[in-house]
Amino acid sequence: MKHAEQAPQAQIQTRRSFSIIWVVPIIALLIGGWMAIKAWSEKGPEITIIFESAEGLEANKTKIKFKDVEMGTVTEIRLKQDLSGVIVTAEMTRDAEDYLTEQSQFWIVRARVAAGEVSGLETLFSGAYIGCIPSKEGQPAREFVGFEKPPIVTTGLPGRHFILAAETLGSLDVGSPVYYRGIKVGQIVGYEFDADDESVNIRVFVSAPYHEKVMQNSRFWNVSGIDFTLDTEGIKVDTQSLVSIMLGGVAFDLPEHLESSQHADQDRVFKLYANHDDTKQKTYTVKRYYLMYFDQSVRGLSPGAPVEIKGIKLGEVLDVKLVLNSDEQSFRVAIRVMIEPERIDAEIQSRVPTAATESFADERVLRDDLETLVSKGLRAQLKTGNLLTGQLYVDLDFYPAASPAEVVIANGQRIFPTIPAPLEQIAQRVDNILDEFEKVPFEKIGKELREAISALTLTLEEIKTISGSVNQETLPRINTTLEDLQGTLRGIEATIGEDSALSYNAGKLTDEFLVAIRSLRSLLDYLEREPQALIFGKEGEK
Amino acid sequence: MKEVLITARQLGLASCHDCHLLSRMPELSGRQAAYCPRCRGELRQRKPNSIARTWALVIAAMIFYVPANLLPMTITTTFGSTQTDTIMSGVIYFIYDGSWGIGLVVFTASIFVPFMKFIILIYLLLSVQFKSITRARDRTRLHRLADAVGRWSMVDIYVVTIVVALVKLGIIANIEAGPAAIYFASVVVITMIAAKCFDPRLIWDVVASQDE
Numbered sequence: 122m123k124h125a126e127q128a129p130q131a132q133i134q135t136r137r138s139f140s141i142i143w144v145v146p147i148i149a150l151l152i153g154g155w156m157a158i159k160a161w162s163e164k165g166p167e168i169t170i171i172f173e174s175a176e177g178l179e180a181n182k183t184k185i186k187f188k189d190v191e192m193g194t195v196t197e198i199r200l201k202q203d204l205s206g207v208i209v210t211a212e213m214t215r216d217a218e219d220y221l222t223e224q225s226q227f228w229i230v231r232a233r234v235a236a237g238e239v240s241g242l243e244t245l246f247s248g249a250y251i252g253c254i255p256s257k258e259g260q261p262a263r264e265f266v267g268f269e270k271p272p273i274v275t276t277g278l279p280g281r282h283f284i285l286a287a288e289t290l291g292s293l294d295v296g297s298p299v300y301y302r303g304i305k306v307g308q309i310v311g312y313e314f315d316a317d318d319e320s321v322n323i324r325v326f327v328s329a330p331y332h333e334k335v336m337q338n339s340r341f342w343n344v345s346g347i348d349f350t351l352d353t354e355g356i357k358v359d360t361q362s363l364v365s366i367m368l369g370g371v372a373f374d375l376p377e378h379l380e381s382s383q384h385a386d387q388d389r390v391f392k393l394y395a396n397h398d399d400t401k402q403k404t405y406t407v408k409r410y411y412l413m414y415f416d417q418s419v420r421g422l423s424p425g426a427p428v429e430i431k432g433i434k435l436g437e438v439l440d441v442k443l444v445l446n447s448d449e450q451s452f453r454v455a456i457r458v459m460i461e462p463e464r465i466d467a468e469i470q471s472r473v474p475t476a477a478t479e480s481f482a483d484e485r486v487l488r489d490d491l492e493t494l495v496s497k498g499l500r501a502q503l504k505t506g507n508l509l510t511g512q513l514y515v516d517l518d519f520y521p522a523a524s525p526a527e528v529v530i531a532n533g534q535r536i537f538p539t540i541p542a543p544l545e546q547i548a549q550r551v552d553n554i555l556d557e558f559e560k561v562p563f564e565k566i567g568k569e570l571r572e573a574i575s576a577l578t579l580t581l582e583e584i585k586t587i588s589g590s591v592n593q594e595t596l597p598r599i600n601t602t603l604e605d606l607q608g609t610l611r612g613i614e615a616t617i618g619e620d621s622a623l624s625y626n627a628g629k630l631t632d633e634f635l636v637a638i639r640s641l642r643s644l645l646d647y648l649e650r651e652p653q654a655l656i657f658g659k660e661g662e663k
Numbered sequence: 664m665k666e667v668l669i670t671a672r673q674l675g676l677a678s679c680h681d682c683h684l685l686s687r688m689p690e691l692s693g694r695q696a697a698y699c700p701r702c703r704g705e706l707r708q709r710k711p712n713s714i715a716r717t718w719a720l721v722i723a724a725m726i727f728y729v730p731a732n733l734l735p736m737t738i739t740t741t742f743g744s745t746q747t748d749t750i751m752s753g754v755i756y757f758i759y760d761g762s763w764g765i766g767l768v769v770f771t772a773s774i775f776v777p778f779m780k781f782i783i784l785i786y787l788l789l790s791v792q793f794k795s796i797t798r799a800r801d802r803t804r805l806h807r808l809a810d811a812v813g814r815w816s817m818v819d820i821y822v823v824t825i826v827v828a829l830v831k832l833g834i835i836a837n838i839e840a841g842p843a844a845i846y847f848a849s850v851v852v853i854t855m856i857a858a859k860c861f862d863p864r865l866i867w868d869v870v871a872s873q874d875e
Contacts, residue, residue: 142716142860145853149723156730182746248744 165193165213170227170251172267175207177231177249185211185227185251192217192253209267211251220255221262227253228268270295279329280307283385285341285371287393290321292369293343299325300344300372306331309371323393325371334373335385341373342394355507376400409436409491411528411537413456413501413515414444422503422513428458430517436460438515458501458515458537462491492528495538497521503542558656567652574645670864670871677706710862714788720857721784727849728777735841737823742834747841750774750819773819773847776812780854783809784861791865796873803863810858816851820844 175198177183185193193213201208213221230252251267287293290312299307307327315322327335351357371393385391394400419441428436439457446453491499498521506514526538541549648654671678677688677697681704688697688708697706710716735747748756750773757766783805789795790802823840830838 140712140715140719142712142719146719146723146726149726149849149853153726153729182744 163215165215166218166221166263167196167210167212168193168221168263168265170209170211170265170267171201171206172209172229173206173269175209177229178207178209178251179248183248183250185213185253186230187253187255192255195251209251217255220257222256223259223262224256225253225262225265226256226268227251227265228270278326279332280327281332281335281385281387282310283325283327283335283341284388284390285323285325285393286315286318286390287321287323287343288395290323291343293323293371294369298370299327300370301327301331301334302374304331306334322390323371327373333384334375335389336375337383337385337389339373339375339385339391340394340400341371341391342397342400344370344372344397351510372397374400409460409462410439410535411458411460412531412534413458413537413539415454415456415503415539415541416451417454417503417542419454419456419503419513421505421511422456422515426506426512426514428460428501428515428517430465433464435462435464435517456515457534460491465491494519495527496525498523500526501537501539561656563652563655566655567649570645570648570652574649668867668871670867672708672868673871677708679704679706709864709868710860713860713862713865714791716860717784717788717857720853720860721781721788724777724850724853724857725781727846727853728781731843731846731850732774734843734846736819736843736847737826738839738841740837740839749841749843750847769819769822772816776816777850777854780809780813780858784854784857787861787863787866791869794869794873796870799866799870802866806858806861806863806866810855813851813855813858816854817848820848820851 172178178195178198180195180198183195184191185195191214193211195209195211197210199208199210200206228251229249231249293309293312295309295311297309298305299309307325309323310326311324313322313324314320325341373391422438422441424438424440426438427434428438436459439459442455442457444453444455445451498519499517500520500523502516502518502520503513504516506512520540523538523540528538529536647659671685675688676685678685679699679702682699682702684699684701686700686706688706691697698704699706732750734749736750736753737748739746739748750769754766754770754774757763757769760766787802787806823844827838827840830836
């Protein structure tokens with residue numbers, strides 16, 4: 122027992138147990154940490170977009186959306202150093218990171234009425250937002266230049282892009298429709314000026330399934346506005362839909378006589394024709410150029426006037442020039458025409474001319490055909506196509522009586538023989554007639570007329586003397602006779618009185634006679650002055 | 664003559680927290696606990712583990728204070744345009760709007776008071792742990808202040824809940840409470856508990872032990 126008391130006392134130490142209260146800050150820490158990690162992991166890249174104006178944008182409020190899904194938020198808006206625009210800084214979501222490349226596009230979505238549609242109405246209430254088209258193609262980028270107008274969203278839409286080469290943009294614009302047989306199948310998504318060949322490249326998008334209808338030999342033409350043409354065929358007005366009148370548009374189709382070939386690939390370049398007719402005309406790829414000389418006036422002949430055989434267009438006038446022939450010291454008109462021999466369906470060839478089956482050997486045959494016909498009397502002639510407008514055209518026809526000629530080559534140009542126009546021929550004949558007229562001795566005729574008139578005057582004076590003697594001698598005797606007659610006349614008066622028709626007519630006859638005499642006198646006076654009036658009529662009445 | 668201050672603990676006495684009966688505390692060993700003979704409430708001479716608990720709660724509240732101020736408190740949707748406001752942006756909005764009074768109240772209740780409570784509690788904890796004896800009375804007063812003013816921070820939460828309940832006008836205007844509301848409420852509640860957990864008698868225990 123004693124030993125036990127001597128044993129050292131064990132030390133007492135309260136076990137410091139872990140207080141449950143420390144769970145609270147640990148939970149808080151976990152929540153806070155989780156939130157921080159989440160915020161950090163969701164924090165996407167920061168980008169800057171340059172806009173012309175920040176109208177409707179607000180920092181920390183304006184969203185960047187794609188297909189109405191939030192892609193980021195504007196965090197800062199500040200002016201560019203040179204005040205030419207605004208720099209919008211935006212924080213994108215992490216998901217958006219892969220899609221921020223050079224190809225990505227940004228624009229401000231506001232309510233707008235343009236290109237035939239009203240868009241962005243929802244922004245009237247919610248305020249503007251920045252729309253974007255993410256793209257995975259190209260180099261990653263963090264700085265962008267924003268558009269003022271929304272680009273046409275075509276990424277992800279099934280269909281194909283094509284490029285149309287045109288001389289001018291005309292009334293086309295981004296958003297203008299593309300028609301296939303009157304159905305809207307796509308739209309213009311952009312355009313740019315090609316400095317190399319001075320043309321405008323218009324980018325169109327044709328949506329599925331109609332992109333299958335674009336063949337390699339399809340033709341696109343402009344259906345903008347109203348196509349108004351005045352030519353030898355008269356007035357022609359061609360329009361597509363009302364929308365295309367307002368907005369412009371492009372249509373495409375396969376020319377009727379062409380077989381469909383391969384489907385056109387993405388970004389294939391097509392020529393944009395000015396109108397539907399052009400697409401048909403330009404199917405003739407072979408062109409022959411001739412020079413025609415005319416001596417007559419070509420007023421009414423303009424470039425583009427048709428060259429016809431039997432009323433069927435074969436080509437057109439390219440230009441009209443005046444040529445001075447220094448040897449003969451005379452002017453003549455040189456007309457350069459383009460003839461498309463393919464427009465003639467030669468019966469010796471069963472071939473249907475198509476662009477695809479074209480060969481140069483055939484072309485030569487056709488040209489030779491045309492030129493051998495010249496020896497059979499084929500001549501060119503200017504004819505009035507439209508009497509109302511006086512437009513001229515070049516008509517080719519056979520004149521077997523014409524002096525023999527052939528196509529000659531001078532200065533590398535083929536000269537096609539011509540004959541004067543029918544009008545010209547008429548004018549020539551009239552000229553001849555006038556020459557004949559000039560031979561008529563008008564002066565002599567005038568002199569003779571004057572003599573005749575003076576003789577007439579003499580005669581009249583003699584008549585006057587006779588009537589004077591009648592007054593003095595014959596009248597008294599007649600008086601008595603008259604008195605005798607009076608009785609009889611009184612009886613007659615009952616029938617032929619002063620008021621009777623007979624007396625009236627007699628009075629009128631006298632008046633008419635006087636008028637006739639008077640006009641005869643004035644005619645004679647006039648003729649004395651203008652003897653040629655006998656042939657040409659009065660000057661003023663011409 | 665110096666006043667002799669005798670505490671209940673020095674006399675081996677303890678007052679019941681519930682019925683305030685003064686009873687003698689026995690020596691406790693191990694896992695034993697003393698109970699009030701009248702109301703059977705647990706008797707403790709000091710709040711148990713006061714410093715550690717207060718520290719834990721203050722740290723938790725400080726962690727929650729960060730999201731409470733960074734995350735949006737309200738999400739206002741007017742005609743489809745959504746605006747999110749944190750506490751601070753709300754205060755700035757009120758001040759810009761000319762409502763200086765409301766802005767000041769919100770700022771005081773929601774930002775200044777919780778922050779002030781952290782400072783006070785940390786100061787009190789450190790001063791007890793480092794056995795500071797200076798200005799013990801002022802420190803007790805600070806604790807009373809922290810304890811009394813804490814609940815007023817809930818004003819912000821009340822405003823948010825009422826506004827969220829009232830402004831439900833569909834597309835015209837709609838206000839929703841943001842995630843910050845929960846964190847902010849947590850901050851207020853946790854700091855209130857922390858202030859309660861801190862036993863101001865510890866300040867005087869230090870003073871008393873230094874006197875001996």
